[in-house]
Amino acid sequence: MVDLTGEADEVALEALRRQISACRICRDTPLRGADDRLPQDPRPVVVVSAKARVLIAGQAPGLRVQHSGIPFDDASGDRLRQWLEVDRATFYDRDRFAIVPMGFCFPGYDAKGSDLPPRRECAPRWRQRVISAMPQIELVLAVGQYAQAWHLGAARRESMTETVKAWRETLFSNRAPAILPLPHPSWRNTGWIKRNPWFETELLPVLRERIALVAR
Numbered sequence: 001m002v003d004l005t006g007e008a009d010e011v012a013l014e015a016l017r018r019q020i021s022a023c024r025i026c027r028d029t030p031l032r033g034a035d036d037r038l039p040q041d042p043r044p045v046v047v048v049s050a051k052a053r054v055l056i057a058g059q060a061p062g063l064r065v066q067h068s069g070i071p072f073d074d075a076s077g078d079r080l081r082q083w084l085e086v087d088r089a090t091f092y093d094r095d096r097f098a099i100v101p102m103g104f105c106f107p108g109y110d111a112k113g114s115d116l117p118p119r120r121e122c123a124p125r126w127r128q129r130v131i132s133a134m135p136q137i138e139l140v141l142a143v144g145q146y147a148q149a150w151h152l153g154a155a156r157r158e159s160m161t162e163t164v165k166a167w168r169e170t171l172f173s174n175r176a177p178a179i180l181p182l183p184h185p186s187w188r189n190t191g192w193i194k195r196n197p198w199f200e201t202e203l204l205p206v207l208r209e210r211i212a213l214v215a216r
Contacts, residue, residue, distance in 0.1 A: 009050045010050055012133070013048050013049070013050055013133060016048060016129065016130065016133055017046070017048060020044050020046055020104060020126060020130075021044055023042065023044055023104065023125070023126070024042050025121045025125060026038040026042060026105060026119045026121045026122070027041070027042050029121075030119075030121065031120050031121055032120075038105060038107070038108070038119065039108040040066070040106070040108070042104075042105045043061075043066055043069060043105055043106070044104035044105055045061045045065055045066070045069055045070070045071050045101070045104060045105070046071070046099065046100050046101070046104050046130070047071060047092075047094055047097070047098055047099040047100070048098055048100065048130060048133065048134060049094045049095065049097070049098040049134065050134070050136070051094070051095040051096075051136065052094060052095060052096055052097050052098040052134070052136070052137070052215075053096075053136060053137060053138040053139065053214045053215065054096065054097050054098070054137070054138070054139045054140075054141065054211065054214055054215045055097075055098045055099075055100060055131075055134065055137045055139070055140045055141065055177070056071075056072075056080075056097055056098070056099045056100070056141050056143065057100055057101070057102070057140055057141060057142050057143060057147040057150075057151055058071070058072070058099065058100075058101040058102070058143045058144065058147060058184075059101055059102055059103070059115075059117075059118055059143065059144045059146050059147065059184060060101050060102060060103035060104070060105070060106065060107050060115065060117075060118040060119070061101060061103075061104070061105065061106045062074055062076070062106060062115060063106055065106065066105070066106035070092070071099040071101070072091070072099070075186075075187055076184065076185045076186050076187070077091075077185070079185035079186075079187075080143070080185040083182070083185065083204055083207060083208075084207065084208065084211050085208045085211065085212075086211065086215070090215070096215040097215060098134055098137065100127075100130050100131075101118065101147075102118040102122060102123055102127070102146045102147055102150060103117075103118025103119045103122045103123075103146075104119075104122050104126070105119060105122075107119050114188075117146065118146050123150060127150065137177045138176075138177050138178065138214050139177055139178050139179075139180065139210055139211075139214050140177050140178070140179045140180070141180055141182055141207075142179055142180065142181045142182065143182045143183075143184055143185070144160065144182075144183065144184040145160045145163070148160065148163050148181050151179055152170065152179060152181065155170065160181075160183060161192070161196065163181045164181045164182065164183055164196075164199070164203070165196075165198075166181075167180060167181055167203055167206075171206070171210075178210075180203075180207060180210070182203075182207075183199070
């Protein structure tokens with residue numbers, strides 16, 4: 001595993017960022033053929049860091065993020081920052097948080113107007129490289145089912161709800177880095193949060209305590 005502690009590490013990360021920014025595989029060589037090309041120009045959105053100890057592993061950028069190039073620059077980000085009890089300046093401090101979604105580009109909408117799943121090309125091409133380039137990460141926030149599937153593997157439960165319900169078992173295991181599963185902070189999950197009050201009363205206080213310790 002690469003040791004990222006000095007100037008050479010920043011150079012290597014900058015090279016990796018440039019490679020990711022230039023990625024066009026979902027447009028030029030989509031896994032499912034030409035009919036499944038990304039419906040707009042790719043704009044990978046990812047924040048890698050040589051110092052951050054918290055990794056936010058999300059789903060994929062939304063349309064607003066596609067336009068701004070700033071991860072979680074939307075209502076979902078507002079809710080996530082509320083969960084973490086951090087302001088925007090802290091959230092976007094690369095020395096505190098790395099932000100690496102499962103898909104780096106906005107995937108488009110389905111027939112019902114909902115965001116499509118993360119592009120299948122991203123994770124096989126980039127994810128292990130990016131994760132290996134940040135060995136200092138101590139806590140992974142696995143936001144949503146796609147991030148939970150990748151980071152938890154066989155430890156993931158049958159549903160997102162069951163996976164998040166088992167957060168104590170996941171967080172307090174001997175796994176390194178520690179992983180805490182979270183629902184996606186989308187407004188679409190407001191009903192889920194109301195139906196699962198333990199999320200706000202039991203999980204969020206522990207999340208905030210960890211963030212205050214690890215992302216100080």
